[in-house]
Amino acid sequence: MKIRSVRTLLTLALLICSFRPGAAGLQDGNRTFQQTVDRLREAGLSSEGAFDLLRRIASVGPRLTGSPGAAAAVELSLRLMAELGFVNVHAEPVEVGHWVRGEVAEAEVTASGTRAAVPLAVCALGGSVGTPDRGLTAPVVEVLALDELGRLGPNLKGKIVFFNRPMDRRLAEPFSAYGGAADQRVNGASAAARYGAVGVLVRSLTLREDRNPHTGLMQYDSGVPRIPAAAVSTLDAEVLSALLKKERDLSVSLRMNCRDMGRVTSANVIGELTGTDLPDEVILVGGHLDSWDLGVGAHDDAAGCAASLEALRLIKAVGLRPRRTIRVVLFMDEEFGGTGGRAYVRAPQRKSERHLVAAESDRGGFVPVGLAVGGRDSKVLEKITAYGSLFKPLGVSFIVPGGGGVDVAPLVEQGAEPAAVMINSQAYFDVHHSALDVVSSVHPRELELQAVILAALVYILAQEGI
Numbered sequence: 001m002k003i004r005s006v007r008t009l010l011t012l013a014l015l016i017c018s019f020r021p022g023a024a025g026l027q028d029g030n031r032t033f034q035q036t037v038d039r040l041r042e043a044g045l046s047s048e049g050a051f052d053l054l055r056r057i058a059s060v061g062p063r064l065t066g067s068p069g070a071a072a073a074v075e076l077s078l079r080l081m082a083e084l085g086f087v088n089v090h091a092e093p094v095e096v097g098h099w100v101r102g103e104v105a106e107a108e109v110t111a112s113g114t115r116a117a118v119p120l121a122v123c124a125l126g127g128s129v130g131t132p133d134r135g136l137t138a139p140v141v142e143v144l145a146l147d148e149l150g151r152l153g154p155n156l157k158g159k160i161v162f163f164n165r166p167m168d169r170r171l172a173e174p175f176s177a178y179g180g181a182a183d184q185r186v187n188g189a190s191a192a193a194r195y196g197a198v199g200v201l202v203r204s205l206t207l208r209e210d211r212n213p214h215t216g217l218m219q220y221d222s223g224v225p226r227i228p229a230a231a232v233s234t235l236d237a238e239v240l241s242a243l244l245k246k247e248r249d250l251s252v253s254l255r256m257n258c259r260d261m262g263r264v265t266s267a268n269v270i271g272e273l274t275g276t277d278l279p280d281e282v283i284l285v286g287g288h289l290d291s292w293d294l295g296v297g298a299h300d301d302a303a304g305c306a307a308s309l310e311a312l313r314l315i316k317a318v319g320l321r322p323r324r325t326i327r328v329v330l331f332m333d334e335e336f337g338g339t340g341g342r343a344y345v346r347a348p349q350r351k352s353e354r355h356l357v358a359a360e361s362d363r364g365g366f367v368p369v370g371l372a373v374g375g376r377d378s379k380v381l382e383k384i385t386a387y388g389s390l391f392k393p394l395g396v397s398f399i400v401p402g403g404g405g406v407d408v409a410p411l412v413e414q415g416a417e418p419a420a421v422m423i424n425s426q427a428y429f430d431v432h433h434s435a436l437d438v439v440s441s442v443h444p445r446e447l448e449l450q451a452v453i454l455a456a457l458v459y460i461l462a463q464e465g466i
């Protein structure tokens with residue numbers, strides 16, 4: 001998940017809707033759905049279906065947009081959906097960028113008269129240019145905010161700017177803390193290059209203090225020199241900051257051989273359970289197939305893909321036949337530009353379809369705690385809130401307006417209602433975009449609960465509409 005989806009989340013009001021007893025007329029429906037939800041829960045929690053799917057997706061390794069891993073994930077997903085018995089299984093083309101990290105990402109505080117060189121754990125930020133082959137060495141200036149750059153002005157010429165504002169630990173919601181610090185990563189390089197800086201180091205976006213650098217997308221402004229941008233681990237950011245307090249004229253050398261490889265054709269992968277009565281009305285559920293490449297993108301976002309696939313598998317396994325179409329879309333390129341979400345709405349097949357709800361799962365595979373559905377005054381929010389008692393035993397303690405994300409944003413712009421299972425995100429940024437985002441960091445039952453909740457949500461929506 002990246003910054004644009006964080007912004008969506010930040011706008012999500014923290015209004016907790018209390019569960020109202022079902023309105024008159026929903027009682028019968030509630031009883032029927034109670035049995036349905038019980039069956040989905042029993043089928044889901046008695047297996048590790050979602051975790052097994054996650055393991056298979058992660059088995060192809062990192063799935064960086066445009067990479068051979070991403071292409072392998074497309075092929076695997078087509079096979080998985082066919083195996084699971086979904087219908088209309090197909091891939092739709094998406095033109096994407098192809099950036100490679102390369103083999104080298106090294107940095108060190110250069111030796112001084114009184115001490116040896118100090119290595120720094122760094123990684124290239126996604127989209128960064130590399131350094132010259134022999135690396136670059138320059139004095140370092142530490143800043144905590146982009147708006148400090150203007151004040152420093154000419155002093156930044158020829159320097160490496162070190163952005164070291166931590167995520168705000170005082171905030172209860174880590175996504176808010178992430179959103180409040182991500183400008184350094186996304187826009188820091190071009191902001192510094194305007195003043196003649198030659199490179200940037202950005203403190204990793206995590207609340208955890210360790211030596212794992214966290215990557216993520218950075219963007220260059222046009223008309224400004226493109227300078228190398230690296231993330232530095234939080235512990236090494238602390239080391240560098242402490243050294244700078246003692247030594248004013250400290251230099252860092254940085255060497256990276258990441259590079260852009262042009263554009264390639266990739267794909268979104270799509271399958272569905274076609275509606276029995278209203279097949280052209282679509283309830284969409286999905287996540288993104290691409291990932292960052294330091295780990296295997298287990299939480300971000302094999303978890304969302306697996307939970308979405310498992311939701312449809314469960315609906316089918318307990319013998320339900322939805323009135324409207326329930327479709328799973330595994331989007332390509334959420335992390336590197338969101339081209340998959342835009343290609344999906346532009347595909348010619350969309351002309352005859354109407355998407356009622358688009359549920360995006362891209363908040364990790366941690367334990368679910370709530371649901372975000374629709375706009376503040378939307379009918380769909382009212383409807384799902386009325387069914388709150390069905391979700392409460394699954395751990396859903398609040399239902400709020402919201403949902404959405406990068407992949408479904410184009411659908412939401414066209415009128416689809418967003419939705420998402422909200423998870424406890426306290427540990428999400430420990431692993432997010434780092435080498436720690438691996439299969440063993442996902443708990444099978446936590447992920448399965450997400451799939452069961454998704455299955456119940458999309459099935460009710462497919463039966464009831466919005």
Ligand SMILES: [Zn+2]
Pocket residue numbers: 001002288300301334362
């Ligand atoms: Zn993601």
